Amino acid sequence: MQMHGSLTLIFVISSVFSLSRAEERIVGGTVTQIASSPYIVSMSNNGVYYCAGTLLSMQHLITAANCVVGVPIAQILVKAGRTNLNETGRQSRRVIQSFYPKTYNAKTRFMDIGGMKLQIPFNPTQRVGFAPRCSSSLAVGTQLRVSGWGSTNEGSTTSVANLQSVSVPIVNLQNCANQYQTVMIGIPTTSLCAGNGNGDACSLDTGGPGIVNGQLCAVVSFGFGCNRPNFPGVYTNLMNAEVQRFVTNFLAL
Incomplete structure (x- = not known):
């Protein structure tokens, strides 16, 4: 599906990942009420939670490309307004279309960004809303607020029941890339790094929001271990x- 000439959005197809979901990468965080993060949604595949996402409108959510590729939309259920993953009586929606960039590279995680359009928009409440797009400076030292239902320690591959949040500082990208080179992992130019060992995203936080000044400025992609x-x-x-162009074109659908 060609969009605006230079950017292609691709419908989901099957793919094999070179990084395991255990590496994808909240540790060191605290329980957060959904009313303070009403934009975050959980995504389940055949009834099993597997990724998080962020509403950028009441009908569009942003997540990681590796949460989109290979997952048939008929199997995905998006849930909003829940502090606890097991809460009942909250809003849920099916997905009508999902997309990721043609330039996404599953091996390097270049352009690890995806979008899902819901069949029916969510109804806005105190517990369900969307995040504004990022317009903030992302200088080194800026605090990124990360939320999710992922593992709270390295080595675990199970989610937690209650939403967790932690703030982590953005760090120098080149220094981060140099460190990752020691374990033969490159850092894509479409990425940023955040964290200093005092908190981190972890398994099953993938696709979730990184918030600065109330705006969506980052999406959890991967890491080497946790914290x-x-x-x-x-x-x-x-x-x-390039990420901004993808998001702009996706929101126009």
Whole structure:
């Protein structure tokens, strides 16, 4: 599906990943009420939670490409307004279309960004709303607020029941890339790094929001372990020009 000439949005197809979901990468966080993060949604595949996402409108959510590729939309249920994953009586929606960039690279996680359009928009409430797009400076030291239902310690591959949040500082991208080179993992130019060993995203937080000044500025992508001081978490950078073009075109659908 060609959009605006230079950017292609691709419908979901099957794919094999070179990074395991255990590496994808909240540790060191605290329980957060959904009313303070009403934009975050959980995504389940055949009834099993597997990724998080962020509403950018009441009908459009942004997540990681690796949460989109290979997952048939008929199997996905998106849930909003829940602090606890097991809450009942809250809003749920099916997905009508899902997309990821043609330039997405599953091996390097270049352009690890995806979008899902819901069949029916969510109804806005105190517990359900969307995040504004990023317009904030993402300088080194800026605090990124990360939320999710992912594992709270490295080595675990199970989610937690209650939503967790932690704030992590953005770190120098080149220094981060140099450190990751020691374990033969590159850092894509469409990414940013955040964390210093005092908190991190972890398994099953993938696709979730990184918030600055109330705006969606990053998406959880991957990491080497969880909360390791020398290996910050890696996030897709929503201030990157190529990522911004994808998001703009996706929201126009």
